[in-house]
Amino acid sequence: MPPDSPMRPTGATPAAPVRIAVIGAGLIGRTHVRLAAAEPACDLVAIVDPAPEAEALARQVGASWYADVQALLAAEAIDGAIVAVPNALHLPVGRACAAAGVHMIVEKPVADTVAAGLELVEAAEAAGVRMLVGHHRRYDPAVQDARTILQSGELGRLVAVSAIWSARKPDDYWKVGWRSEPGGGPILINLIHDIDCLRYLCGEIAEVQAMASDAVRGHRVEDSAAILFRFESGALGSIVLSDAAVSPWNWEGGTNDNPGVAWSGENSYRFMGTHASLEFPNLAVWSHAPGGPDDWGRPLVVRPQGVGPRGAHAAQLRHFCAVIRGDETPRIDGRDGLATLAAAMAVHEAVATGKPAVPASVGATSPRHHG
Template sequence: MKKLLVVGGGLIGIRHVRAVQAHPGCQLVGLADPDMAINVDVPRFNSMEDVDCRVDGVIIATPTHLHAEHGKAAAQRGWHMLIEKPVAASVPDAIALGRAIKSAGVASLVGHHRRYHTSVQRLKSCITNGEIGRIVTVSLLWAMRKPGEYFSQNWRTSGGSPVMINLVHDIDLLRFVFGEISDIVTIRGASERDGDRVESGAVSLAFESGATGTISFSDASASPWGFEAGTGENPNIGTTSQDMMWITGTKGAISYPSMAIWHGRDWGTPAQKSRTDDCANRIFPLEEQLNHFLNVMDGARPLIDVEDGARTLAVTTRIQDQLAAQPVRRFQDMRLETRD
């Protein structure tokens, strides 16, 4: 019976608490978070340093800028770790954390839980097996309107870019399915909210395979399109079951997450839908990730370790840095003008 500690009692931290509590193969020893007002009926610790019981593994779900510090502390205590995404606040921090983990001889897993979706695994299989030929283009859309209280008096007000909070998941998904990204070009969108936080934009990508991709994103626009909305994976985000990614190949195309698969020959013949695969999750991805973490603690190869997570972070950081370097623009009223 593995004994697990959760560090960080935010939205995702509490989801981890519930997952560990419900799992028959592990026991929750407590939650470490200085906010004692968090309403959970589990043993509480003010910090990791206060934990005085046996711990086999720790789930680190603290704000991103604390990941490396908390990961190093866990490594020093010999605890295997599952670290929420992004793996660290910077690539140098991630590299330093990887060295600490290697030196301590503990295992690591990064919380890019989308890799555990049945539909993502099926999509990767379709691409790898060449079911639609060589991949030519990938188009991804993530657009949601976050409520005002999401940014109210917390770190997200100035540092809560959807690139580092949300798109980091999409970047990891693209890397996992389509391979490494070799080049990036970005355009920053206008901001609706006060402050200089990046909130929308467009990204063009080149993959080492020769394929190209585009991402359009915003956390200030209401829409049914986004991974969470399309798959229904997040209880805090409304489910729409709409596609949010479209892939074209030399022999066909796929829309995701519906997994509608199309095949065609040339423009003179309409492409035909060949099938729509049933890819419903038999186990929730967060639970599947926990299953995998327990196996990683026993020596299994991690689906994504700190080194792999650092590569996702490197691409995401490049996107964020390019966007942040562009001037802040504001939306202007659009008025139709009549001409004589």
């Protein structure tokens, strides 16, 4: 929604906490419940999830419990919902919220297909409902700092980016069936976060090539992939992805932003420019010593940089509350999240065809150019 669009009244005065429900209280939903229960800018009114553990969790945090979204919407007046159900349910649950005029954070990926995502985005737009997509990394302080460095021109012209997301998921992760079926898998569950980050930092992705493998786990979805990107700017990128290989090189290990993943402090992205390079997330900038040409024989100097406190999911929630109140405009709206999904689906297409694939056009503004 453009910054100056008329905002739909929400029923919440600027000073009053907004009334929130969390729909889907599984792995990530429980994080949203914990944060919403502690956040002064919102009241956690309800948890919606048919699982019996969800009812107990609702009692624990003093929220009402409903087994399905229609029961919630019939019983409660809420301003916003965090939709954290399995990917294939984002469309029906999100559509129900939109029809009731409820603003949303829809977890990533916005849906399990681009067509379903587009249907949901159009339903939200038609209802005048504000929608965020849960790419919480955009709220990480190192991402904001990296964006400032990249946009400052300090690196010169961006030539290439090299990234890795590799970790071995525990065996009980796979007890939840949808994760190893088409619509799940590490391209849509993990890589999509890296794709979103790279779109946010480097601009729109114009073309992808990719190979994938299920050789280790033998699931109906990939366990590993190697992906090449060409950005609209002409910069190139590569990502190695695996949920079957032990490694310190993944976002969570480098940022320590997820208590479930071991901390490594290792960098997982490298941005290379004509004057300097940037490591991420430690934000070290490498360049040749000043006073001479950018020549591979000149000594290299590195400028380290500290990163502020983390807490991207909490920052996302505070932003959602401000978006509901009309005080801020979405940092990642439905169409922007849909463009990230379109790029992830282009990876699937490139794997399936063995040919380069172009992400579907979904009418998003490149996130490089907005907040």
